[in-house]
Amino acid sequence: MLVEMYRDMLGKKSVIRELSEFATARGREIGYENVFDYSLGNPSVPVPQAFTDEMIRLLQETDSNVLHGYSPSLTIPSVRTAVAESLKKRFGIPYEMDHIFMTSGAAGAIAHAVRMIAKAGDEILTFAPFFPEYHPYVDHAGPVLKVVPAQTDTFQINFAAFEEMLNEKTAAVLINSPNNPSGVVYSEETLTRLAQILTARSREYSHPIYLITDEPYREIVFDGKEAPCPSKFYDNTIMCYSFSKSLSIPGERIGYVAVNPACEEAKTLIQMCGQISRGIGHNCPSSIIQLAVAKCLDITADLSVYERNMNLIYDELVSLGAQVVRPGGTFYIFPKAPEEDAVAFSKKALKYDLVLVPGDSFGAPGFYRMAYCIATEKVERSLPVLRRFIRENY
Amino acid sequence: MLVEMYRDMLGKKSVIRELSEFATARGREIGYENVFDYSLGNPSVPVPQAFTDEMIRLLQETDSNVLHGYSPSLTIPSVRTAVAESLKKRFGIPYEMDHIFMTSGAAGAIAHAVRMIAKAGDEILTFAPFFPEYHPYVDHAGPVLKVVPAQTDTFQINFAAFEEMLNEKTAAVLINSPNNPSGVVYSEETLTRLAQILTARSREYSHPIYLITDEPYREIVFDGKEAPCPSKFYDNTIMCYSFSKSLSIPGERIGYVAVNPACEEAKTLIQMCGQISRGIGHNCPSSIIQLAVAKCLDITADLSVYERNMNLIYDELVSLGAQVVRPGGTFYIFPKAPEEDAVAFSKKALKYDLVLVPGDSFGAPGFYRMAYCIATEKVERSLPVLRRFIRENY
Numbered sequence: 001m002l003v004e005m006y007r008d009m010l011g012k013k014s015v016i017r018e019l020s021e022f023a024t025a026r027g028r029e030i031g032y033e034n035v036f037d038y039s040l041g042n043p044s045v046p047v048p049q050a051f052t053d054e055m056i057r058l059l060q061e062t063d064s065n066v067l068h069g070y071s072p073s074l075t076i077p078s079v080r081t082a083v084a085e086s087l088k089k090r091f092g093i094p095y096e097m098d099h100i101f102m103t104s105g106a107a108g109a110i111a112h113a114v115r116m117i118a119k120a121g122d123e124i125l126t127f128a129p130f131f132p133e134y135h136p137y138v139d140h141a142g143p144v145l146k147v148v149p150a151q152t153d154t155f156q157i158n159f160a161a162f163e164e165m166l167n168e169k170t171a172a173v174l175i176n177s178p179n180n181p182s183g184v185v186y187s188e189e190t191l192t193r194l195a196q197i198l199t200a201r202s203r204e205y206s207h208p209i210y211l212i213t214d215e216p217y218r219e220i221v222f223d224g225k226e227a228p229c230p231s232k233f234y235d236n237t238i239m240c241y242s243f244s245k246s247l248s249i250p251g252e253r254i255g256y257v258a259v260n261p262a263c264e265e266a267k268t269l270i271q272m273c274g275q276i277s278r279g280i281g282h283n284c285p286s287s288i289i290q291l292a293v294a295k296c297l298d299i300t301a302d303l304s305v306y307e308r309n310m311n312l313i314y315d316e317l318v319s320l321g322a323q324v325v326r327p328g329g330t331f332y333i334f335p336k337a338p339e340e341d342a343v344a345f346s347k348k349a350l351k352y353d354l355v356l357v358p359g360d361s362f363g364a365p366g367f368y369r370m371a372y373c374i375a376t377e378k379v380e381r382s383l384p385v386l387r388r389f390i391r392e393n394y
Numbered sequence: 395m396l397v398e399m400y401r402d403m404l405g406k407k408s409v410i411r412e413l414s415e416f417a418t419a420r421g422r423e424i425g426y427e428n429v430f431d432y433s434l435g436n437p438s439v440p441v442p443q444a445f446t447d448e449m450i451r452l453l454q455e456t457d458s459n460v461l462h463g464y465s466p467s468l469t470i471p472s473v474r475t476a477v478a479e480s481l482k483k484r485f486g487i488p489y490e491m492d493h494i495f496m497t498s499g500a501a502g503a504i505a506h507a508v509r510m511i512a513k514a515g516d517e518i519l520t521f522a523p524f525f526p527e528y529h530p531y532v533d534h535a536g537p538v539l540k541v542v543p544a545q546t547d548t549f550q551i552n553f554a555a556f557e558e559m560l561n562e563k564t565a566a567v568l569i570n571s572p573n574n575p576s577g578v579v580y581s582e583e584t585l586t587r588l589a590q591i592l593t594a595r596s597r598e599y600s601h602p603i604y605l606i607t608d609e610p611y612r613e614i615v616f617d618g619k620e621a622p623c624p625s626k627f628y629d630n631t632i633m634c635y636s637f638s639k640s641l642s643i644p645g646e647r648i649g650y651v652a653v654n655p656a657c658e659e660a661k662t663l664i665q666m667c668g669q670i671s672r673g674i675g676h677n678c679p680s681s682i683i684q685l686a687v688a689k690c691l692d693i694t695a696d697l698s699v700y701e702r703n704m705n706l707i708y709d710e711l712v713s714l715g716a717q718v719v720r721p722g723g724t725f726y727i728f729p730k731a732p733e734e735d736a737v738a739f740s741k742k743a744l745k746y747d748l749v750l751v752p753g754d755s756f757g758a759p760g761f762y763r764m765a766y767c768i769a770t771e772k773v774e775r776s777l778p779v780l781r782r783f784i785r786e787n788y
Contacts, residue, residue, distance in 0.1 A: 002511060002662065002666070003509065003511065003666070006669040042463065052453050056454070064446065068642065069436065069645045070436060105677065108675040109675075111673075111675025111676075116396065117396060137672070140672070248458070248462065250462070250464045251681030251682075252462050253676075253679070253680055268404070272403075275404060275530075276400055278527060278530035278531070279531070280505055280675065280676070281498060281502040282505075282647075282674070282675070284647065286646045286648075288645075288646065289680055289682075
């Protein structure tokens, strides 16, 4: 009677998890400082002091029943209003409270977004390379995730493949920019063309094809740039955000869904979130965490270490002759492996205590991911090892 | 393309919510202190100082990346261990870390429990009167909730009706003791007989029928008693707990699933929780909240006000000649209305600024619920009004 789907999942160990477990075990043997663990996308920069101060202030100054009381089913109005105003100021899109729903991180946001606009039998398209958790996020909600093959020279969108895969059953397209694992930021050209195609196909199929945007890395963009905001390019956009990376608080599970005010039935979509939550058992994210992030909307942790690390690694890879797209943001880089089988490549790397994740589970075999959310000092020590590994094997 | 199920739900306003909105609006007219609002089950006693102190200590003394970092997918091991040890000590059941999964309140716990052991086509039985949110909790997960009619003289279990409704499709039985809305605690006799029937039928149908127990009111029990622990009566029990009421922190969304170690494949069930979470987008409850409750497992807020309020209201109802079962716990009482139509009765009560919830949505028409988690002073002022209302109308 145990539901077999979940039991089957238990049998399939995630490659990333296996590699991370190797790193931990190896660390016990030789000291974790000697394991060059590029496996996990775990933010490493300290949480901003302003967040900690706000948490303590709330605990000391707020009536405990108000502070820890039930959120309304659509989450805390003052928090939703603050998020709407921050987004409006930043992107010039007229968000109001009624377009915002606070969620348990981006995972919770996508769980709601998918259920709002798709049901069993529908398809949701995403673009390789993609975050493998999109499979359970989408597939367990009813629809099916279909993956458009990667445009491997740029990691922008493979439009030819995309146009072939769009069909009447397509309910939504799910994008992730800045992208995990490639580090690439979708350009204005990419988003413009994507919007044009979605508009034309929505008309052709007589139903809107929604754009769900997963944007947890929006604040980690390099070279002093801003990531183009997908909601500015396409009306029927459902933005999914998480504070996990910008504030370094992934364990607090806090983010939001922001439906573009120009989206068809925008406010109804948000009201549906309150109903969706009842069925998936979320209800609301922690009330004190909602209240604390509302005071930290326009700040971030000191994210500069990620750019420093990226430049060090990118330059080294280029000097080693690797095929690699320079990341525009995130804390990931996604080079081509020097042999066809990236799994074999990653296994060899382990002998050098280099933990690299093969691209297969991201839908891009032959590439590998390095998550460089680690200390710069460690990155610097890892580069001669990476050089030796490549020189000795390829 | 909007999913019609959720859109339909938006049309159906909850009676409890409507009444609560009336109370708020009326409060604006005549002062909220003059509205006798018995509609909402919102804990009103202050959060224990120990919880607040622990939160502040964690914020001041823990490395911020550790404190706010990702939980492992099965939630924080030290927290799971602490919960297991507390339960073991209290109930004498040999729980270990591997039997515990931390959740977003009881709603999150039930969301996981239902998905562990039931799928589309299965049935889950519950007993009237019951918490109406069980419908979305169960129905949106795939199986169907079926409601066994109430045993209205005691609000224990109507075993005759139950035995008729059990069948091969029954995957689980969902109970809530101490009970919302009746306030009744299931007796040892009730739990013994329930276990006997479940054991016999599991054998007959050649599959386990699980017992899912929703126990957020376990700490609010009157007359110095303890609520009998259902897990002690039946091996295949999945306990769902929330700290919302015991610590007065419903907005923090924290609870757990505890699978009886004697349950078939107990540890596998808990491992499945990590997979279920991926599909419903929870992942874990807030990390700081997990860590804080782990230090408050054996304390509660001062819950004595609820017993004081219950006695005042119960005595008044009895002196008014009402048919009412004396609550053994919770902060609810569920008297029979003096006319058949409890909706009409509740409407008349509003003219006296008495906000009472008709029992129809709890599966027990003709009864009404009073949630007495309000100040005793207000209860005292409400009683002459209740008396006047009954005397003038019945």
